[in-house]
Amino acid sequence: MAARYGIAILSVALCLLVRLSLTPVLGADAPLLVFVVAVVVAAWFGGMGPGLLATVGGVLAGDYFLLPPTGAFGIAKPSDWARVGLFCVEGLIISCLTEARRLAWERDVRSRIGRQESEERFRLLVEGVRDYAIFLLDVEGRVSSWNAGAERIKGYRADEILGEHFSRFYPEEEVQQNKPARELEQATRDGQFYEDGWRVRKDGTRFFASVLITALRDEAGNLRGYAKVTRDITERRRAEQEL
Template sequence: MNPQEPGLQEGSHARPAASQALRLLVVDDSRSDRLMAARVLRRAFPGCVLEEVEDEARWRQVLCGPRFDAAIIDYRLPWADGMELLQSIQRRWPGVPVLMLSGTVEETQAFEAVQEGLQEYLPKTDGSYALLPRSVRFALERARQRQALVEANETLRLVIEGVRGHAIFLVDAEGRVLTWNSGAEAITGYSEEEVLGQFVRPLLVPESSRSERLGREAEEAVRRGVYTGEGWRLRKDGGRFWADISVSALHGEGNTPRGFVVVLRDVTERKQAEEERRRASEFRERLLGIVSHDLRSPLQAILLQSQLLPRDVRPEPVKRATSRISQAAERMGRMIADLLDFTRGRLGGGIPVERVPGDFLLLVREVTEELRLAHPHRRISFVATGEGQGEWDRDRLTQVVQNLVSNALKHGVEDSPVRVEAWGEGDPVVLSIHNEGRPIPSELMPHLFDPFWRGGGSGSSDRLSTGLGLGLYIVQEIVHAHGGTIHVTSNAEEGTCFTVRLPRHPSVAARGQGPV
């Protein structure tokens, strides 16, 4: 007999709160068997609410009531058998563990009931009643674990479903789609109904990359546990997108692969940015070639002819004209060199340096002497102390000293000296260049080393604005390439001072740079 069951009430599937008493249901038409079960259960679970059902009418009433935490049922009842009761409880209160305590059930019937979800079968013996509380505890714990697993799986499903920026899906060992989240639909254009059970590679992988059903991604995932890489993938409309790909292997018994978790992320914008950078790099190389060859070659020819022409002509106006040509050509040469250094520094990852052993203090002395000859009407003092041996790029550091001293000469008061000091009494070595004169305005200090910034403005000489404004930028790049630092102070009382600190060896420079 299968009695008609009442309809489900709202909230009937909810478990009682942890603070509520344990609710147990005992269904048995034998009064003595019910009493025996109730006695051991109340003793084992003090304070529990125990409901006893002896007939069909009471059974119908119980089914309309609140949920129980566990049920103990007999197999053979006047109004139904144990299988019917088990199914009724499962429909009414999903997840409630059910135990069967019977003296009439056969082994095949008990096995069938276990397959249908019965937690445990116990024969009606004195020993079984003694074991009943333990069996109930085990059943409650298994139910709690199952519920926790269900909730965890539901939480995971909701999280995966809510990740729209990533396509996350499962495929079986053959590559057929088992799950498909909303992110996968958003990225690929395929709905879940369209892809479930389909082979994933023909859907998403371009023909040129479709070498086999699972491909190297799955092979590496099986071998290493996870595959990560990038590649072109297809959308439903045939459009391609560059995907960041992760494939994780799922293993079954005997460590055999039973499927894969695939995560795809559309990184087409990043790929396009990389292509733009690559094209910019190619353009930079072409630009360097044009500047260094196509412009320098005719400029060198002009410079050479302007130097030869005064030897063959005597009139003073011609000599003055050729002198101006030569000076202009030299200035253009310096500008071209600055442009090349700027391009290397800004677009090429820094100005390259080639270190060789040498004496930094001697280098500074030689450059200072050259500048004294070039500016005979200005006073340039030089003081060196200590020892200057190290590994330097001589040509690049010559640029540093020339730029900083020339800058001090331009900005300093003409009748005051420019002081050049260098000392090497430890590591790093230090270079200091000082001039007196109008201080650098505080609002301009943060921009001193910016490219194309020139020290013009109110109170500045026109001579300060004749270059490209790359001198201090290049100085800073060369200093940084040596692993060093450059610092400037400027005020009305003490004047302006640039201080450069350079480590003697590359290893010291590397340690000072830190993580990128």
């Protein structure tokens, strides 16, 4: 708390030194203008309270050192009273607006950090799942993420499959029929695509899979890619056929 108000006092002092050093150039013109910087700095780093303190400090410093009679408190000219009044109004407005902007910025930062932490926890969760192949595709259908379950079920390491088109997981006859592209089209149109069907591992063997493709969109509704979840249900299908 004390540090916040200390910033206000320090800002006023530094602005006063700058203004005094410019007196040979500026003379008596704009005696309080430089203290606007102190108000902005104090309000941004400390909030409204320090911003208002910087406003009061700017008035006192300007009155004593810059406004006639210098070296004493007391405002002699009506025009200087008008300057002080205008500066006080500006200081109040700047303090309010700057604090509002700072709070909005802090909320945005906290929100971003929260999303990053949530995304990291989700990533760790997905990467640790081994019973499901969970991976992402870009809008063109190329693999952009790969979890441990995908490596176990499909046989590809991440460095082998990232950037490759997901159609390589389909039997050749289905690729010739343009089935992978049609599945993405349906997921894009309906939001999801689901089916049970044959898929191909890296070694060429086939397995019966339960597949879910979900279209991923941003807040504006633009397509960003697809999430694909695949589960090997070959044994379950064999058991059902034997019944």
